Amino acid sequence: MSDLKFNLSQKTAVVTGGAQGIGFQIALQYLEAGAKVSIWDYSEQALKTAHSELSRFSHQLHTAQVDVTNRDSVAKAATSLPWAVDILVNNAGITRDKSFVKMQAEDWDSVIATNLTGLFNVTKALLDKFNTQSHNKRIINVSSVVGLYGNFGQTNYAAAKSGVIGMTKTWAKELSRKGWTVNAIAPGFIMTAMTKAMPKEVLDQMVAKVPAARMGEPQDIANACLFLSSEQASYITGTVISVDGGIVL
Numbered sequence: 001m002s003d004l005k006f007n008l009s010q011k012t013a014v015v016t017g018g019a020q021g022i023g024f025q026i027a028l029q030y031l032e033a034g035a036k037v038s039i040w041d042y043s044e045q046a047l048k049t050a051h052s053e054l055s056r057f058s059h060q061l062h063t064a065q066v067d068v069t070n071r072d073s074v075a076k077a078a079t080s081l082p083w084a085v086d087i088l089v090n091n092a093g094i095t096r097d098k099s100f101v102k103m104q105a106e107d108w109d110s111v112i113a114t115n116l117t118g119l120f121n122v123t124k125a126l127l128d129k130f131n132t133q134s135h136n137k138r139i140i141n142v143s144s145v146v147g148l149y150g151n152f153g154q155t156n157y158a159a160a161k162s163g164v165i166g167m168t169k170t171w172a173k174e175l176s177r178k179g180w181t182v183n184a185i186a187p188g189f190i191m192t193a194m195t196k197a198m199p200k201e202v203l204d205q206m207v208a209k210v211p212a213a214r215m216g217e218p219q220d221i222a223n224a225c226l227f228l229s230s231e232q233a234s235y236i237t238g239t240v241i242s243v244d245g246g247i248v249l
């Protein structure tokens with residue numbers, strides 16, 4: 001349970017990649033704040049698990065198996081959405097890490113398709129599904145600290161996550177006068193299933209670089225999403241909020 005108290009009881013959210021990891025925590029905290037949430041994810045198994053873990057919120061929860069890289073799949077999910085949207089969190093993402101010398105075209109294509117084009121596909125399909133009455137519409141794009149500063153072995157991921165920032169700023173310029181705020185969050189090292197599986201020495205080396213002296217938790221990202229979704233954040237648009245324990249200092 002989050003200590004932050006934002007009331008989202010009149011709101012509805014779509015969270016892509018919401019069946020696991022950071023997206024799951026964002027969905028959970030929105031549900032706890034009273035929002036209705038539609039989780040879009042391509043993993044059938046993860047959706048089933050998420051559905052059962054969130055069963056106490058069944059009257060607020062909707063799930064859809066959606067591949068954000070596939071425009072037909074996205075269009076179908078947008079059409080079958082049971083609610084008008086107030087908040088969209090573009091969170092689905094993958095990594096295919098290799099040094100540039102070893103990176104194959106497929107590694108590039110799949111990461112760009114999911115982490116950059118996926119956001120275009122989903123936002124394009126949902127733009128006219130937003131609540132037309134609302135002056136507090138939200139688009140939150142999950143970028144990465146790597147999109148700001150680059151990273152060894154992540155040409156594809158860094159390019160996509162930098163692209164997300166450019167897209168965020170452009171949408172903020174185009175959409176803010178129409179009642180949206182559009183922002184990006186740039187997480188640092190966050191503890192998810194992927195990072196938990198890393199050897200302890202590697203994790204210790206990573207933590208040693210973080211001024212806050214710990215890995216981030218999915219809840220740290222979800223807290224930033226909650227704030228950006230609240231009416232108190234209505235004058236924040238076109239910005240990138242780093243949630244990284246100060247790693248780039």
Ligand SMILES: NC(=O)c1ccc[n+]([C@@H]2O[C@H](COP(=O)([O-])OP(=O)(O)OC[C@H]3O[C@@H](n4cnc5c(N)ncnc54)[C@H](O)[C@@H]3O)[C@@H](O)[C@H]2O)c1
Pocket residue numbers: 016017018019020021022023040041042043046066067068069091092093094114118142143144145186187188189190191192193194195
């Ligand atoms: N974990 C970190 O340290 C970290 C750091 C910076 C940024 N991020 C970003 O945060 C976001 C979430 O990362 P995470 O660590 O929770 O990852 P994760 O792998 O735990 O979860 C990602 C979710 O996205 C879903 N997904 C992937 N491709 C999809 C597609 N084509 N269509 C629909 N769903 C798809 C997966 O099924 C999964 O449920 C990503 O955008 C990631 O790049 C993570």
